[in-house]
Amino acid sequence: MASIDGTDLDRTHDVAARSCVPGADGHPDFPIQNLPLGLFSVGDGARRAGVAIGDRILDLAAAQAAGLLTGEAARAVAAAESGTLNGLLALGAGPRRALRHQLFDLLRAESPDRDRVSPLLHEAAACTLHLPARIGDxxxxxxxxxxxxxxxxxxxxxxxxxxxxxxxxxxxxxxxxxxxxxxxxxxxxxxxxxxxxxxxxxxxxxxxxxxxxxxxxxxxxxxxxxxxxxxxxxxxxxxxxxxxxxxxxxxxxxxxxxxxxxxxxxxxxxxxxxxxxxxxxxxxxxxxxxxxxxxxxxxxxxxxxxxxxxxxxxxxxxxxxxxxxxxxxxxxxxxxxxxxxxxxxxxxxxxxxxxxxxxxxxxxxxxxxxxxxxxxxxxxxxxxxxxxxxxxxxxxxxxxxxxxxxxxxxxxxxxxxxxxxxxxxxxxxxxxxxxxxxx
Amino acid sequence: MASIDGTDLDRTHDVAARSCVPGADGHPDFPIQNLPLGLFSVGDGARRAGVAIGDRILDLAAAQAAGLLTGEAARAVAAAESGTLNGLLALGAGPRRALRHQLFDLLRAESPDRDRVSPLLHEAAACTLHLPARIGDxxxxxxxxxxxxxxxxxxxxxxxxxxxxxxxxxxxxxxxxxxxxxxxxxxxxxxxxxxxxxxxxxxxxxxxxxxxxxxxxxxxxxxxxxxxxxxxxxxxxxxxxxxxxxxxxxxxxxxxxxxxxxxxxxxxxxxxxxxxxxxxxxxxxxxxxxxxxxxxxxxxxxxxxxxxxxxxxxxxxxxxxxxxxxxxxxxxxxxxxxxxxxxxxxxxxxxxxxxxxxxxxxxxxxxxxxxxxxxxxxxxxxxxxxxxxxxxxxxxxxxxxxxxxxxxxxxxxxxxxxxxxxxxxxxxxxxxxxxxxxx
CATH class of the missing domain: 3.90.850.10 (Fumarylacetoacetase-like, C-terminal domain)
Structure with missing residues (x-):
């Protein structure tokens, strides 16, 4: 992949990458190359860290509990356990990048875990999105x-x-x-x-x-x-x-x-x-x-x-x-x-x-x-x-x-x-x- | 007691009140008529709610654990258990006043519990004082x-x-x-x-x-x-x-x-x-x-x-x-x-x-x-x-x-x-x- 002015681009930016999540490819906001982080809840449930993929949200804590995230990526998800993403943001670029890379592999079309991912996805339209972090200032x-x-x-x-x-x-x-x-x-x-x-x-x-x-x-x-x-x-x-x-x-x-x-x-x-x-x-x-x-x-x-x-x-x-x-x-x-x-x-x-x-x-x-x-x-x-x-x-x-x-x-x-x-x-x-x- | 423009003064403002805590009477800042609230720690210990009396700090959680605070006053102290006073401040005037009145009775010279209070006092000079609350804005x-x-x-x-x-x-x-x-x-x-x-x-x-x-x-x-x-x-x-x-x-x-x-x-x-x-x-x-x-x-x-x-x-x-x-x-x-x-x-x-x-x-x-x-x-x-x-x-x-x-x-x-x-x-x-x- 190309490199712009010291900012490394990598396989997660590959325009040809496809996702195993229906509707994610070509999604105007959230194709597999984006993977933004947020805080969501379902019904009266607790606030949980999630990642947007197409019209779905992957429950990060559930993915971790299922053993689908490891090492630095698992550490990033664990840091968000308190019901806000402050702890995850505090970890900085390393764990955040590790999480991005593991999520990319998990959610791509070729993912060996795609059958295990499917039950961890929520319809975004059925979720409530919250402020992702407690804003100090x-x-x-x-x-x-x-x-x-x-x-x-x-x-x-x-x-x-x-x-x-x-x-x-x-x-x-x-x-x-x-x-x-x-x-x-x-x-x-x-x-x-x-x-x-x-x-x-x-x-x-x-x-x-x-x-x-x-x-x-x-x-x-x-x-x-x-x-x-x-x-x-x-x-x-x-x-x-x-x-x-x-x-x-x-x-x-x-x-x-x-x-x-x-x-x-x-x-x-x-x-x-x-x-x-x-x-x-x-x-x-x-x-x-x-x-x-x-x-x-x-x-x-x-x-x-x-x-x-x-x-x-x-x-x-x-x-x-x-x-x-x-x-x-x-x-x-x-x-x-x-x-x-x-x-x-x-x-x-x-x-x-x-x-x-x-x-x-x-x-x-x-x-x-x-x-x-x-x-x-x-x-x-x-x-x-x-x-x-x-x-x-x-x-x-x-x-x-x-x-x-x-x-x-x-x-x-x-x-x-x-x-x-x-x-x-x-x-x-x-x-x-x-x-x-x-x- | 007198009343100024609807602000009731009560027995806790009595100039003649004396405290069982040595040095509190006539203290320039913290006689028994003041009873300000704060957050202190001793050594590497946890942050605890306290009240200043003379040159001492009464540990409020310890007072509550000893059964010396009841009802609304106990509720006020329990609200401060998280290591900040935000929860206590949120309760408003009722529990705060109840706490003041019970502390006044506990710390006055005639207090029947004065022997039980004494071990719960810390020398203020040996304590670290913290920001009393998490300041949102x-x-x-x-x-x-x-x-x-x-x-x-x-x-x-x-x-x-x-x-x-x-x-x-x-x-x-x-x-x-x-x-x-x-x-x-x-x-x-x-x-x-x-x-x-x-x-x-x-x-x-x-x-x-x-x-x-x-x-x-x-x-x-x-x-x-x-x-x-x-x-x-x-x-x-x-x-x-x-x-x-x-x-x-x-x-x-x-x-x-x-x-x-x-x-x-x-x-x-x-x-x-x-x-x-x-x-x-x-x-x-x-x-x-x-x-x-x-x-x-x-x-x-x-x-x-x-x-x-x-x-x-x-x-x-x-x-x-x-x-x-x-x-x-x-x-x-x-x-x-x-x-x-x-x-x-x-x-x-x-x-x-x-x-x-x-x-x-x-x-x-x-x-x-x-x-x-x-x-x-x-x-x-x-x-x-x-x-x-x-x-x-x-x-x-x-x-x-x-x-x-x-x-x-x-x-x-x-x-x-x-x-x-x-x-x-x-x-x-x-x-x-x-x-x-x-x-």
Missing amino acids: YTDFFVGIHHATNTGRLFRPDQPLLPNYKHLPVGYHGRASSIRPSGTPVRRPHGQAKPPHLDAPVFGPSRRLDYELELGVWIGPGNDLGTPVPIAEAAGQVAGFCLLNDWSARDIQGWEYQPLGPFLAKSFATTISPWIVTPEALAPFRIPQAARPAGDPTPLPHLLDPADQAGGALDLDLVIWLSTAASRAAGLPPERIARSNARHMYWTVAQMVAHHTSGGCDLRPGDLLGTGTLSGPEREACGSLLETTEGGKAPIGLATGEERRFLEDGDEVILTARGQREGFAPIGFGPCRAVVLPA | YTDFFVGIHHATNTGRLFRPDQPLLPNYKHLPVGYHGRASSIRPSGTPVRRPHGQAKPPHLDAPVFGPSRRLDYELELGVWIGPGNDLGTPVPIAEAAGQVAGFCLLNDWSARDIQGWEYQPLGPFLAKSFATTISPWIVTPEALAPFRIPQAARPAGDPTPLPHLLDPADQAGGALDLDLVIWLSTAASRAAGLPPERIARSNARHMYWTVAQMVAHHTSGGCDLRPGDLLGTGTLSGPEREACGSLLETTEGGKAPIGLATGEERRFLEDGDEVILTARGQREGFAPIGFGPCRAVVLPA
Whole structure:
């Protein structure tokens, strides 16, 4: 197999590989080349570690109990016995890769154990998916440069990007408690806002509810307080990726955010896709860091690593879909309202990790990082309605004949991500979706 | 006993009460009227729930095992069996009050069980104190109006307070992972800063390291996502208080904080005092909310409650002490460098809780809120060096002949808090202290 910039590709990336699980081959999200990790339950049962394969979930603890996983892979599954994947994430790349390789062999068409695997599979549609890990801290970055430029322009037409933007990955602490897995409805928040035509603020349901298209990054081993992670080791802290909708109440945000940043405008809900797509699965979709134009400042040494610059960015197709109450009543499918790509990150994930820990802050297994909104340069590639509609001034038209400046009750926002590259099997993240409930 | 504005005082506040534990009567922090809860260990032993009494710690699980605690009080102790107090905090006021009353009876001079209590006491000096609970999320507010005014004036002489300040308790999400108990040294952080005389930022040890004097608030039962806590019920969410030093690297902060707020300037370390001083212990020190001058905007209805306005503020003497390497070498005691009071909160704790949840954000047992820096109106009452030295321009002189613009390596900052009121026993929080290590 090929090797890109030091990232080894191996037999688990073979486009010709086939699975013994019916429907897995050619599955849009979960063919045998993906094998994302998650936490599921059946009925009222306990939360168990699982891996997605096609439309099924393989019960990892059951596979281990059946003697189908050994050595490091068995150790990885045992570390997830507590009902969360924190312990598994903490083990880092070695056991995670071992698990991937054994699962690949177990689930491929030629598997000698395929008859023993079959009873350990659950229909995914009959399972409940949970947050895969207990999230200790959640940090949200701002590395989508087109988003930073678009939103900055609304406030500062002459200087959309602040002076620090190209010198460090700007980020802030988010709220961990209100993160929910895909499918959990989001209630429109009440909050305090001051409309421009009023002298004093008012309290009521947000009138400018928005989505934000982001990737989430799961932290693996973590670091001790006071011990920064060098940039060259930062990628080793990443246990996997998900989609993340950073729901935002723009009217609340505009009134509250000075001088200490966003707070209640964000903390009412954050939705993530529940499957952890591993760095191994994404190896074919790594690309050179290209969002930093020539002539921009060179990152300071603690944020600069040649291998990271050569292969630390991701080529992932990102799409936002909208379904409204009216479109569902009319039997219409969700409508694509924007399409972007993860390559628009001005800073790589390794740079985010190195910066985050550069002052000594400790990351813990199961911590979550958000990238910030990943807009592309065109209007059709904007990752939030704030950008697409220019702050609500230019509504978008929908197939139903409806318009949207901001989200309405009953709207369902669906984020999807997909890696595609010639010579490799396409893989997806599974949806990150939630419907807006009335306040 | 007296009653202040609906807050019942009872026999556990009796100034004449005496303890069977030697040295507890007249103890500056922990007489029998305080009874704060904490988590301690002895040697390599497990973490156990304890209560501070004088210079001793009573092992609560041992007291329960000995049959000395019953009913609701026993249930409170059983909830802390997991090695953190989260489960105890989650039970709320009823079991916490029952535990206080039984402990008071057990530890008073007339206790029929005093001979059975004696073997269950540990010398506090021989114990290690831990973070009392697993902190899910940490939120830092900005309710010290003199601090907000003093720091705002450095940037905006004409408009120190932003327009939102008097309409809502401004706050932001902080970092939970880097919170440590009193006594844990703090390493001076590296970080990126841009000194005014340079064109580009530099990376190195912070040169403007500062403390911030705050109270911490422990959350008790918590609320479900999407279910705000009404202001009239908000005080019931508070399980107790501690001191909190929100260490701040001003040079890092100045460069990073726009537009999303403080991040690495704070997340390298936060120090708290380890004892949870309960609302019951602080009942004698409740006062009417007085930091909001006549003529200021009336809070919106969801932040306004008559009982909270009448008795929701706290009269606590707050002191900052500094010990330097030179002062210790000279055998000098820590020097008092500032003295303030908790009454300078523009918003009450109940208002902070009601605001925090007003959009639906969920609080969980063991979450921690910081008040923000509690400066008084005078220079001698400033809760940070940024304020005292006017951004480093006006150094303070120390008894050693040294000066300080910001903190030096080897400096130890000690925060103390004390409630005092005629007719009641004074109580304290125990110190919140940490020494600065070189970068």
